[in-house]
Amino acid sequence: MKRWARRIPMSKCRFEELIDGYLLNKLDSEEAERFEEHFFNCSRCFSRLQEREALIQAIKAQGPALVQGIEPSRPKVLSWAEDVWTKLALRPWILAPAAAALFLVVVLIFQPFTKEKMPTFVLNGDNVIRGQAVSLISPIIDVSTPPLFFEWKKQGENIEYKISVYNSQLLWTATTRETRIQIPEEIRQKMVPGERYSWQVKAYAANGVLIAVSSRVQFMIKPQQ
Amino acid sequence: MSKQFSSQELEEIIRRYRPVVGFSVKKALGPNYPDWEDVVQDVLTQVITKLQTGEFRGECSLGTFIYTITKRRIVDCIRQKSKVKVEMTEVATSASGPEESLMKKERAELVSRALFKLKPKFREILYLYYYKELSREEVAARLGLSERQVSERLYYAQKVLSKVLRRFFPEKNSNFSSERRLKE
Numbered sequence: 001m002k003r004w005a006r007r008i009p010m011s012k013c014r015f016e017e018l019i020d021g022y023l024l025n026k027l028d029s030e031e032a033e034r035f036e037e038h039f040f041n042c043s044r045c046f047s048r049l050q051e052r053e054a055l056i057q058a059i060k061a062q063g064p065a066l067v068q069g070i071e072p073s074r075p076k077v078l079s080w081a082e083d084v085w086t087k088l089a090l091r092p093w094i095l096a097p098a099a100a101a102l103f104l105v106v107v108l109i110f111q112p113f114t115k116e117k118m119p120t121f122v123l124n125g126d127n128v129i130r131g132q133a134v135s136l137i138s139p140i141i142d143v144s145t146p147p148l149f150f151e152w153k154k155q156g157e158n159i160e161y162k163i164s165v166y167n168s169q170l171l172w173t174a175t176t177r178e179t180r181i182q183i184p185e186e187i188r189q190k191m192v193p194g195e196r197y198s199w200q201v202k203a204y205a206a207n208g209v210l211i212a213v214s215s216r217v218q219f220m221i222k223p224q225q
Numbered sequence: 226m227s228k229q230f231s232s233q234e235l236e237e238i239i240r241r242y243r244p245v246v247g248f249s250v251k252k253a254l255g256p257n258y259p260d261w262e263d264v265v266q267d268v269l270t271q272v273i274t275k276l277q278t279g280e281f282r283g284e285c286s287l288g289t290f291i292y293t294i295t296k297r298r299i300v301d302c303i304r305q306k307s308k309v310k311v312e313m314t315e316v317a318t319s320a321s322g323p324e325e326s327l328m329k330k331e332r333a334e335l336v337s338r339a340l341f342k343l344k345p346k347f348r349e350i351l352y353l354y355y356y357k358e359l360s361r362e363e364v365a366a367r368l369g370l371s372e373r374q375v376s377e378r379l380y381y382a383q384k385v386l387s388k389v390l391r392r393f394f395p396e397k398n399s400n401f402s403s404e405r406r407l408k409e
Contacts, residue, residue, distance in 0.1 A: 024358050036249060036296070041288030043396050046245055048387075050394040053248075055386050058336035059355045066352045070345040086381050 015045050019052050134161075134201045134214035142220040146191035151180040155203040155212050165199045166216075167191075194223040230276050238276070238287070239269055245288075246295050253299045264302055268295050332393050339389045347382040350375060 018035045021027045027035065039046040059066065088094060135153040150163055163181055164173045172187045191197060196218055203212040230238070247265045254261055271294050275281055281290050340348065353364045354375075361379070365372045 020354075024355070026358075033296070037289055037292045040242075040245055040249075040292035040295075041286050043241075046248070047391075047394045047396040050244075050248065051387055051390040052383070054332060054336060054390055054393065055383070056355050058333055058340060059351055061333065062337060062340060063356060064352070066340065066356070067345070067349050070349055086377055090377060090381055090384065 013042055013045050015039070015042065016048055019045070019049050022049070023053055023056055132203075132212040134203050134212045136199070136201060136214050136217050139199075139219045140217050142222055144222050146188045146221055147183065147219075148188070149180055149182055150199060150201075152201045152214060154179045158206045159211070160204045160206075162202045162204065163199060164202075165197060167195060167197055171197070191221060193221045196220045229279075235273055235276060239273065242272070242288075242291050243269060246291065249292075249295050250299060250302075254302055258302075264298060268298050271298070328393070332390070335389050336386060339386050343382055343385065347378055347385075350378045351382055354379060 015035060015038045018027060018031065022032055022035050039049055088098070132155070134155055137151040137153060139147045139150070150165070152161070155161075158177075160175055160177055161179070161181075162173065162175045165171045165183070165187070171190065172183065174181060197220070198216050198218045200216045201214040202210055205211050243265065246268050247261075250261050250264050250268070251258070254264070258264075268291075272291050275290075275294070281287070285293075340351070343351075349368065350364055353359045353367060354361070359367065361372050361375045364370075365375045368375070370378075
C-alpha cells in the first residue's frame with residue numbers, strides 16, 4: 001500500500017497532544033511544521049484541531065466572565081472526591097473492575113459474620129456454648145511439680161477471667177482481671193504427683209456476659225522418680 | 226510512476242483538502258488577512274494542475290504533497306504581506322458566506338452554554354490554560370493542584386465540550402473512493 005493511501009488509525013494519535021501547543025503558538029517552528037504536515041495527512045487530528053480551535057475561540061470570547069463569582073478555595077475532601085469522580089468519568093471502563101474490587105472487599109468484610117467460625121465449648125458436662133476461644137499458655141503439658149501460676153492470652157480490655165481447676169471434680173476456682181494468676185499454696189499442696197488435672201478459663205465482659213471460653217486443658221504432675 | 230486522476234477523484238481531493246488548506250492559511254496569515262480565500266483557491270488550483278500534469282508521483286503522501294504546496298504559497302504571501310501591511314490591516318473580517326456565519330454563531334452559542342454548565346473547577350482551569358495561556362505547571366501552582374490533577378480536569382472538560390463540537394467537525398474518512406482506487 002502506498003504511504004498516501006494508508007488508513008488512519010482509530011486509536012488516539014500521538015500528535016493529538018500537540019494540538020493545544022500548536023493553537024496557542026507554543027511549539028517551536030520545527031514542531032509546528034511537523035504537526036502541520038501531519039494534519040494534512042490525518043483527518044482525525046484535523047477534526048480535533050478544528051474542535052479545539054472553536055473551543056479556544058469560545059473561551060477567548062467569554063474571557064474573565066468564565067470565572068466570575070468562582071470561590072477560589074474549596075474543602076480539600078470535597079475536591080478529592082470530585083477528582084476521583086472525574087477520574088472515573090474519564091475512564092468509564094475502570095468502573096467494571098472497580099465494582100468487582102468493591103464487591104470483593106464487601107464480601108471479605110462480611111464473610112466472618114456469615115460463617116459460624118466460633119468454636120463450641122463444653123462448660124459443665126452437658127452445657128455447650130459457642131464463643132470465642134481463650135488461648136491457654138501454661139501449664140498445657142505435663143509438669144514435674146505442681147504449677148505456681150496459670151497463664152492465658154489477653155482477650156480484651158475490661159474483661160474478668162474465671163479460672164477453674166479440676167481433678168475429678170472442681171478443685172479450685174477464682175476470678176481475676178489479669179491474664180495470670182497464682183494458685184494459693186493450700187490448693188497447690190493438694191495437687192499430687194501422678195494425678196491428672198485440667199483447667200479452663202472463661203472470660204466475662206463488664207456486664208457479666210460470658211464472651212469467651214478456653215478449651216479444657218489437661219496436664220499431669222509427673223510421678224517423682 | 227505518475228497516475229492520471231479522473232475529474233471525480235480531483236473533486237473529492239479538493240473537497241477533502243479545502244478545509245485543511247484553509248485552516249493552515251488562516252493560521253499562518255491570520256484570520257484578518259483580506260485575501261486568504263484567494264490564497265486557498267490558488268493553492269488548490271496548483272494542486273489540481275500538478276496532479277493533472279503528473280507531478281505527483283506518490284513519493285510522499287498526498288497530504289504531504291499538498292502541505293508542501295500550501296507552505297510555499299504561505300511563505301510567498303508573508304513576503305508580500307510585509308510590503309503591503311498597512312493596506313491589509315484596514316480590512317476587518319473575511320468574507321465568509323451567510324450560511325457559514327450562521328453555523329459559526331450557533332456553534333459559539335452551544336459551546337458557551339456548555340462551558341457555563343461545567344463546574345467552576347473546570348472553568349477556572351480552561352480560563353487559566355486557554356485564556357491566560359498559562360502552562361499546566363503554572364495552572365497547577367496557581368490553584369494549588371498537582372499537574373496531574375490539572376491535566377485530568379482539562380482532559381475531562383475537553384471531552385465534555387468535544388461532544389458538543391464534534392458534529393460541526395466530522396472526521397472525514399480517509400478511505401474516500403478516489404484513494405481506495407489509487408491503492409492499486
